[in-house]
Amino acid sequence: MPNIMLDVKGLTKSYGGLTATDNVSLQIYENEVNAIIGPNGAGKTTLISQLTGEVAPDKGQVIFDGQDITALPPYKRSRLGIARSFQITSVFLDRTILENAALAVQGHSGHSFQFFKPAAKDRSLIDPAMETLASVGLADRAHLPARAVSHGEHRQLEIAMAMAAKPKMLFLDEPMAGMGPEESARMTAFLESIKGSVTILLIEHDMDAVFALADRITVLVYGKIIAVGAPEDIRNNSEVRQAYLGEGEDL
Amino acid sequence: MSLIKIAPVNMPGIAFRAVILGLCGLMPLIAPLVGEPYWVDIFIRVMIWAIAAISLDLILGYGGMVSFGHAMFFGIGGYTIGIMSYYDNFNGFIQWPLALVLSAVIATVVGAICMRARGLYFIMITLAFAQMIYFLGVSAEEFGSDDGLTIYGRSEFEVAGLSLDLADSLVFYYVVFFFLLLVLWFVHRLVNSRFGMVIRGIKSNEGRMAAIGFNPFRYKLVCFVIAGVIGGLAGVLMANAEKFISPDMMHWTKSGELIFMVVLGGMGTVFGPVAGAMIFLFLSEILSNITENWHLIFGPFLVLVVLFARHGIDGLFWRWFRGQGGPHA
Numbered sequence: 001m002p003n004i005m006l007d008v009k010g011l012t013k014s015y016g017g018l019t020a021t022d023n024v025s026l027q028i029y030e031n032e033v034n035a036i037i038g039p040n041g042a043g044k045t046t047l048i049s050q051l052t053g054e055v056a057p058d059k060g061q062v063i064f065d066g067q068d069i070t071a072l073p074p075y076k077r078s079r080l081g082i083a084r085s086f087q088i089t090s091v092f093l094d095r096t097i098l099e100n101a102a103l104a105v106q107g108h109s110g111h112s113f114q115f116f117k118p119a120a121k122d123r124s125l126i127d128p129a130m131e132t133l134a135s136v137g138l139a140d141r142a143h144l145p146a147r148a149v150s151h152g153e154h155r156q157l158e159i160a161m162a163m164a165a166k167p168k169m170l171f172l173d174e175p176m177a178g179m180g181p182e183e184s185a186r187m188t189a190f191l192e193s194i195k196g197s198v199t200i201l202l203i204e205h206d207m208d209a210v211f212a213l214a215d216r217i218t219v220l221v222y223g224k225i226i227a228v229g230a231p232e233d234i235r236n237n238s239e240v241r242q243a244y245l246g247e248g249e250d251l
Numbered sequence: 252m253s254l255i256k257i258a259p260v261n262m263p264g265i266a267f268r269a270v271i272l273g274l275c276g277l278m279p280l281i282a283p284l285v286g287e288p289y290w291v292d293i294f295i296r297v298m299i300w301a302i303a304a305i306s307l308d309l310i311l312g313y314g315g316m317v318s319f320g321h322a323m324f325f326g327i328g329g330y331t332i333g334i335m336s337y338y339d340n341f342n343g344f345i346q347w348p349l350a351l352v353l354s355a356v357i358a359t360v361v362g363a364i365c366m367r368a369r370g371l372y373f374i375m376i377t378l379a380f381a382q383m384i385y386f387l388g389v390s391a392e393e394f395g396s397d398d399g400l401t402i403y404g405r406s407e408f409e410v411a412g413l414s415l416d417l418a419d420s421l422v423f424y425y426v427v428f429f430f431l432l433l434v435l436w437f438v439h440r441l442v443n444s445r446f447g448m449v450i451r452g453i454k455s456n457e458g459r460m461a462a463i464g465f466n467p468f469r470y471k472l473v474c475f476v477i478a479g480v481i482g483g484l485a486g487v488l489m490a491n492a493e494k495f496i497s498p499d500m501m502h503w504t505k506s507g508e509l510i511f512m513v514v515l516g517g518m519g520t521v522f523g524p525v526a527g528a529m530i531f532l533f534l535s536e537i538l539s540n541i542t543e544n545w546h547l548i549f550g551p552f553l554v555l556v557v558l559f560a561r562h563g564i565d566g567l568f569w570r571w572f573r574g575q576g577g578p579h580a
Binding site for chain 1: 441455456458
């Protein structure tokens with residue numbers, strides 16, 4: 001039995017009459033890649049946001065690495081080793097790629113009540129930031145302003161900023177959103193390369209990527225989990241086909 | 252991987268700042284030469300307003316918190332000096348630290364409450380607090396209510412027989428100039444430090460900053476307190492310059508004028524507010540000599556700056572340089 005990194009118990013969140021998360025219980029094992037799939041509006045982002053702390057659940061519990069984090073704000077969860085990338089690219093466009101990554105490093109290097117030393121010359125921030133950028137293949141873009149690089153590179157930077165903290169668990173909200181096939185393939189290869197060294201919860205619409213990366217797949221429909229299992233089982237699950245893919249379509 | 256890049260020198264930008272600081276530094280020499288000695292007094296006011304505007308820009312331009320109550324710190328700094336003088340305590344070593352500590356304490360309380368709100372609500376709550384403190388001044392009959400209070404002497408600094416004679420207007424001028432340079436240097440260091448990176452990050456994307464491990468509330472609050480203390484310093488200097496305090500110095504229109512100065516000079520630049528304060532005060536001086544309705548000219552001018560110079564007048568000079576083929580042209 002593998003270690004449980006994240007244990008979600010009976011999580012529920014409603015917005016008015018809409019139940020976005022409906023009594024979701026889910027266990028994520030240490031160092032697995034678990035992909036959440038489901039049609040648009042299934043509540044995938046709402047679910048992740050409750051796990052990373054941006055949204056407070058109405059009911060239920062989130063246990064991370066043995067600790068109840070249900071009531072913790074995002075920055076405290078981040079310090080425990082939870083990192084996330086955002087579906088809508090959230091990098092600092094006015095700063096360089098390197099400055100973005102350095103800021104992410106800074107978030108995990110103690111407090112930032114340092115008022116005098118120029119951060120741009122701080123090797124204890126710059127060096128790890130460069131290292132992270134190199135790992136996602138952005139090293140040669142480091143000194144460009146984030147505004148000046150492509151959408152695909154923004155997505156890479158998103159991942160780099162999440163990885164900079166050397167997290168125990170990574171929540172990736174559609175890392176391939178809006179990417180061309182070539183960029184997607186590169187991102188998939190990168191995620192493949194870190195697979196096994198960090199626990200990953202992945203939301204993704206690109207089924208090639210999902211089936212290439214996931215150890216297990218969780219299917220979410222209308223806020224409810226209708227199936228969890230190995231990619232093969234999910235591919236052959238008739239309920240999933242009906243709910244998600246429509247009759248007769250091939251996975 | 253080399254981190255050292257040879258940055259081309261921004262001549263128009265640097266020249267603009269040098270001219271403005273040069274004017275501040277040399278005005279006691281220039282004013283008698285051009286036969287306008289009262290310019291020295293205007294420049295003392297310019298520098299004091301500049302200090303307050305720099306501090307407002309720290310929360311407004313860098314921290315993204317639009318405070319419509321920053322003149323309250325003029326009042327806190329000023330009234331501390333005024334009230335202590337009223338009770339015959341002119342010792343600057345007591346007056347000044349007390350004013351700054353009071354500014355810090357009030358900024359902490361006000362900031363902690365305001366930061367529960369966002370956007371428009373933040374603006375309204377800062378205004379509400381400033382109005383509260385304003386009316387406190389109005390209702391303080393002992394200290395002159397609306398009519399204010401005359402201060403019978405500037406702060407005294409005496410140590411072991413050595414004294415800094417602020418009563419000498421030239422000495423006072425250069426003390427104010429020194430504090431302007433000190434605040435410019437301090438804020439420049441601050442916005443480029445780790446702390447500065449955090450508050451600027453929070454301004455553009457608070458959610459992302461929390462996701463990478465920062466507690467936005469704490470950093471914003473500390474930023475607000477630092478700005479409050481610098482604002483209080485401006486109040487201390489103002490009370491000493493005018494030798495007079497009244498609730499008018501913390502009227503909401505003064506907070507509005509500070510915002511004007513920041514926007515005019517350039518939000519989110521350390522130097523912009525200095526340019527903004529100078530242009531604002533000089534224009535209002537010149538225009539009000541021409542016509543009583545000088546706001547009719549000043550208003551459209553401000554609109555033009557907002558529309559066409561996104562980073563204010565200071566930004567205009569820096570962009571002009573980029574247009575000539577600078578970095579990221």
